[in-house]
Amino acid sequence: MTHLSENKILEKLQSIENEIKVIKNDNILTLIEEEKFTSFFIWIGAISIIIIFSYYLNINEES
Numbered sequence: 001m002t003h004l005s006e007n008k009i010l011e012k013l014q015s016i017e018n019e020i021k022v023i024k025n026d027n028i029l030t031l032i033e034e035e036k037f038t039s040f041f042i043w044i045g046a047i048s049i050i051i052i053f054s055y056y057l058n059i060n061e062e063s
Helices: 003-059
Strands: none
16 A cells, blocks of 8 residues: 555544544434423423412312
């Protein structure tokens, strides 16, 4: 192999490695955003259930 072709191979391997790193980072960021999204709606659901349950308990009172 010539020195020029070795450099091209090394450059190509480096670019592939960089692309893999970008893909991994994007997937991690997506998972973090999905986790925040899911967590938010779990809390909203829990608060809604508490409000509905407290309303149900108070509806039987004669006030």
